[in-house]
Amino acid sequence: MxxxxxxxxxxxxxxxxxxxxxxxxxxxxxxxxxxxxxxxxxxxxxxxxxxxxxxxxxxxxxxxxxxxxxxxxxxxxxxxxxxxxxxxxxxxxxxxxxxxxxxxxxxxxxxxxxxxxxxxxxxxxxxxxxxxxxxxxxxxxxxxxxxxxxxxxxxxxxxxxxxxxxxxxxxxxxxxxxxxxxxxxxxxxxxxxxxxxxxxxxxxxxxxxxxxxxxxxxxxxxDVARRVADGDLTTKVEVKSTDETGQLMSALQTMNGNLYNIVSQVRQGTDTIATASSEIATGNMDLSARTEQQAGSLEETASAMEELTSTVRQNADNARQANQLAVSASSVAVDGGTVVGKVVETMSSINDSSKKIVDIIGVIDGIAFQTNILALNAAVEAARAGEQGRGFAVVASEVRSLAQRSAAAAKEIKILIDDSVAKVDTGSKLVEQAGTTMTEVVASVKRVTDIVGEISAASQEQSQGIEEVGRAITNIDETTQQNAALVEQSAAAAQSLQDQAAKLMQLVSVFKLDQKMTKTAATAGTSTAIAKKATVNITPKAPELKQAPKSASTPALTSSSKLAPTAAGRDDDWEQF
The missing domain is CATH 1.20.120.30 (Aspartate receptor, ligand-binding domain)
Known part of the structure; x- marks a missing residue:
């Protein structure tokens, strides 16, 4: 090795x-x-x-x-x-x-x-x-x-x-x-x-x-890295070994080739960027107009929601007052039911007392009857006694007379008491019927109170929901206004993008490529210049609140076949919005 x-x-x-x-x-x-x-x-x-x-x-x-x-x-x-x-x-x-x-x-x-x-x-x-x-x-x-x-x-x-x-x-x-x-x-x-x-x-x-x-x-x-840093991408990098330094040279070779390809593609794509930025600016103008129109509609909707909120709030207040009155009526009905219950109890006590009085009168009548019999027996005995029993006979006669009058009075009282007991029974039945009726009234008043309470709660929730909807519409309105400002900023950014494309072209021209790429760069520079001359004034004006023409939002991108469908899709989205 x-x-x-x-x-x-x-x-x-x-x-x-x-x-x-x-x-x-x-x-x-x-x-x-x-x-x-x-x-x-x-x-x-x-x-x-x-x-x-x-x-x-x-x-x-x-x-x-x-x-x-x-x-x-x-x-x-x-x-x-x-x-x-x-x-x-x-x-x-x-x-x-x-x-x-x-x-x-x-x-x-x-x-x-x-x-x-x-x-x-x-x-x-x-x-x-x-x-x-x-x-x-x-x-x-x-x-x-x-x-x-x-x-x-x-x-x-x-x-x-x-x-x-x-x-x-x-x-x-x-x-x-x-x-x-x-x-x-x-x-x-x-x-x-x-x-x-x-x-x-x-x-x-x-x-x-x-x-x-x-x-x-x-x-x-x-040395290779220094030449690449100076912009010379024509350097031929030779790999002489397979160690780490050889791997470094191989990586520099790959980097040099990738930079070569990137710079070539950047030079070829700068004219496309310039044209696309011009079309983006036109689309932003149309988008700004639609955003302003949408903002006007949202303002009207917000105003209507404010009126609806006021009406619902008033209904909720009325329901709340009705609920309070129903609660008060329910309380009064409950108190009335309590009083009637006490009356029923009192009538029952009177009926019991009357029955006891009748019993007492019966006892008195029995006593008078016994007294009368005793007086009669005393008179008989006095008559038998003759002259000695005459005084006693007079007393017995008086006692008998009193006993008869007591018995007669007791009978009259008993008749009156019986009549009173009958009337008390009738009154007790009527009072019981009144108590039952008051109980039903109290239950009905409670049901009415519950229903009115539910109506009040529903009205309150409805009022809160409409207020939240109103706040949401207000937020949407604010967001729409912000979107309008962002659209204006996007238009300015498109202009800046166009300027940056020109600067990018100048920066890329620093790199040294072969003759073929130099010609391509020259063609790209010409396209960029044409695009700059064709650029419209993208400073947005205050748009009128009317529907923007649909054709203005779908500009034809002549230099990029991928941008035109995207713009059309965004236009459809705004139509649906």
């Missing part, structure tokens, strides 16, 4: 991939070298250096013991000798601990051999040294001085030689490890610097190749 046909993302991925691979290689090699260096450093810090320090510590303690023995030989003070012996004993303890630690960390055969030699020399050295210190503690300094060069010094020298050999061996190992670490560090630095240089060169080469493969086509695309 050619580089030019690769996607920009693929190129960048390959370039960055190479750089990343090199960086990974540098990182891996650096880690390996650093690992080696770390191993060397660990060997020095954890093995070589501790052993060297231990060997040095052992030497220091042995030297300290030798110094203490020397000082013992030079003094005769028992306390000082005792102090020096104790100090030498402490140093001996540290020396033995150091040798034991050295023996425990010795790993190689050489380490073990040097430690063994030192411990062998120490084992021969210690008994002689201890004997010397015993002589000093016993105060036998002269014997100790004689013992020192003969037996102690040779063994001490051998011990020193063994310790020096062990120290020199450990120091040599540490120096060798340091040299190795330094060598590894230098080689790692050289390898890393070499790979870094190679990476830098390869990265620069990849960056140059990738940027060159991107910027060169982009430069060509910018």
């Amino acid at each position: 050619k580089i030019a046909n690769m996607k920009i993302g693929q190129r960048l991925a390959i370039g960055f991939g190479i750089v990343i691979i090199l960086l990974v290689a540098i990182t891996a090699l650096s880690n390996v070298q650093l690992g080696n260096l770390n191993s060397s450093i660990n060997l020095i810090t954890k093995d070589r250096y501790p052993k060297t320090v231990l060997a040095n510590t052992i030497q220091i303690q042995v030297n300290k013991i030798a110094i203490d023995i020397r000082d013992i030989m030079l003094t005769s003070d028992a306390d000082k000798i005792k102090y020096l012996v104790n100090d030498a004993t402490a140093a001996d303890k540290k020396m033995n601990e150091g040798l034991a630690q050295m023996q425990s960390i010795a790993k190689t055969e050489d380490d073990k051999r040097f430690v063994k030699d030192a411990m062998t020399a120490r084992d021969a050295y210690l008994p002689v040294r201890d004997g010397l210190m015993k002589l000093a503690l016993a105060g036998q300094i002269d014997e100790a001085k004689a013992y020192l060069p003969q037996q102690f010094m040779p063994l001490q020298i051998k011990y020193f030689i063994a310790l020096d050999a062990m120290f020199d061996y450990q120091g040599g190992l540490m120096d060798a490890a340091g040299d190795k670490a330094s060598s590894e560090s230098g080689s790692a630095r050289m390898i890393i610097n070499t790979l870094a240089g190679i990476t830098l060169l390869l990265s620069a080469a990849v960056a140059w190749l990738v940027s060159r493969s991107i910027t060169r086509p982009l430069t060509e695309a910018v």
Whole structure:
């Protein structure tokens, strides 16, 4: 696959991939070298250096013991000798601990051999040294001085030689490890610097190749876009690759071709626009006249609706008053029905009371009858008594006379009461009939009230509906007036459209086309000029309120076969409106 046909993302991925691979290689090699260096450093810090320090510590303690023995030989003070012996004993303890630690960390055969030699020399050295210190503690300094060069010094020298050999061996190992670490560090630095240089060169080469493969086509695309921006549509755009820049060049090629076609069609259509704008202006004049006529009709309709609204409103007011009167009559009828009901109840109570009076009169009549019988019996008994009962007979006669008169009066009262009860019954029946009639009257008045209320509500709704119709007609009238103003604006816009068509022709002439299109543009310019000369004055005048001629609203569009049917259709719509 050619580089030019690769996607920009693929190129960048390959370039960055190479750089990343090199960086990974540098990182891996650096880690390996650093690992080696770390191993060397660990060997020095954890093995070589501790052993060297231990060997040095052992030497220091042995030297300290030798110094203490020397000082013992030079003094005769028992306390000082005792102090020096104790100090030498402490140093001996540290020396033995150091040798034991050295023996425990010795790993190689050489380490073990040097430690063994030192411990062998120490084992021969210690008994002689201890004997010397015993002589000093016993105060036998002269014997100790004689013992020192003969037996102690040779063994001490051998011990020193063994310790020096062990120290020199450990120091040599540490120096060798340091040299190795330094060598590894230098080689790692050289390898890393070499790979870094190679990476830098390869990265620069990849960056140059990738940027060159991107910027060169982009430069060509910018040149093409600049020529198109200058109006030169004759540029031949060549597509040399299939990547994003190639797609950009292909898009510029398509854009250039589309602009070429658009400008060609615009040049061909400007004369049609000019002619159509002239015919639109003529149609707008006719539409303006019809709109004014329609506005006049709407004004008359609005006036009639106002009169109808006033009449309906008056009817609604009358219905409302009738409803109020019916409600008042219904209330009065209800009150009358209530009064009649109370009268019926009162008559019923009177009838009951009259019946009770009749019963009472019957009782009185019975009492008078019994009194009369008793008086008669008393008179008979008085007659039997003779002269002694004459006075009693007179009284009995008077009582009988009173009883007879009471009975007669009771009969007359009973007759009158019976007549009253009969009349009360008749009155109660009449009052009940009056109550029934009043109930029917109340129900009828309620029905009349409901009907009048419905009539009032219907009249109110009718009044509101007619008011809404009136407002709608008023809105339609306002809309019609606005439409008339819009028609005038449309006429002015048609004139502006004609002017813009001429300006558009001038703007389109900036683009460079081939010779054929230049001739077409010249023809279009001529047509535009003719259309401008044939344009009528489209400033609308105040039209008269009469039917506009139908032929004026259907102008023949000579330059556009699609506009004529549209104008005719709009004319039919206005006729229906």
